[in-house]
Amino acid sequence: MEHAAGYLFHIGPLGVTSHVTTMWGIMAVIAIISFVATRNMQRQPSGVQNIVEMVVEALLNFFGDILGEKKARKFLPFLATLFLFILFSNYSGLLPGAGHITGLAAPSSTWSVTAGLAICVFFATHFYGVRAHGIRYFKSFTQPIIFLLPLNIVEQFVRPLSLSLRLFGNIYGEEMTLAVLLSLVPYFVPITMMALSLLFGLIQAVVFTLLASIYFLEAVEEH
Numbered sequence: 001m002e003h004a005a006g007y008l009f010h011i012g013p014l015g016v017t018s019h020v021t022t023m024w025g026i027m028a029v030i031a032i033i034s035f036v037a038t039r040n041m042q043r044q045p046s047g048v049q050n051i052v053e054m055v056v057e058a059l060l061n062f063f064g065d066i067l068g069e070k071k072a073r074k075f076l077p078f079l080a081t082l083f084l085f086i087l088f089s090n091y092s093g094l095l096p097g098a099g100h101i102t103g104l105a106a107p108s109s110t111w112s113v114t115a116g117l118a119i120c121v122f123f124a125t126h127f128y129g130v131r132a133h134g135i136r137y138f139k140s141f142t143q144p145i146i147f148l149l150p151l152n153i154v155e156q157f158v159r160p161l162s163l164s165l166r167l168f169g170n171i172y173g174e175e176m177t178l179a180v181l182l183s184l185v186p187y188f189v190p191i192t193m194m195a196l197s198l199l200f201g202l203i204q205a206v207v208f209t210l211l212a213s214i215y216f217l218e219a220v221e222e223h
Helices: 018-038 047-067 069-092 111-142 146-184 189-220
Strands: 009-011 014-016
Touching (some): 018 047, 018 111, 047 189, 069 111, 069 146, 069 189, 111 146, 111 189
Antiparallel strands (some): 009 014
16 A cells, blocks of 8 residues: 555655556566567567567557558657557556555556656657658648647647546546446456456557557658
8 A cells, every 4th residue: 555645665765656666667577578589589589579579560560551661660669669568557457456546556547657658749749740841840830821820739738638638537447447346346247347458458558659650640741
């Protein structure tokens, strides 16, 4: 359980919350898998390398259908990392003892985390746009007519808010629903809900990264 101040433990004067602890664990798992898969790469992959290559190829094909192969390869490191982190975060809430109530919270069920991810997408979008078009990129905000400039600017700031709230609300609501079911009916029904949560967590990760890829595409394409 978290301390009254909201911290799971302290490192000196620094308080560490449950979702930060879970984030560290997820980052460590992803880093270890990446290291093991790439430390001795073979032309004919096997084991962990084979699994990782299958995942990368699936993501490349998915984003390739949206962005085109060239742009998909360009954005894949960012989008694939984003997708895997969100997916692992969503699934971490299904582990025994996980949750805001019982222990380690899923990072994606905390708005500060989803907002941070959305802000990364926001800045990356405009970084790619400026890199592709230079200062001329900002002229696109006046299209199709200059009077829409205020609305287009507002839209850019609404996007990260929408991204973060959608992911946070869905994962947090799912976690609370599952916690209530476990307290009322500890057998069978929660198991079914947890099985659905596996699909639901995947969908949320896909939706977040799909929207991010669309924003990137809009930023780099000619207007």
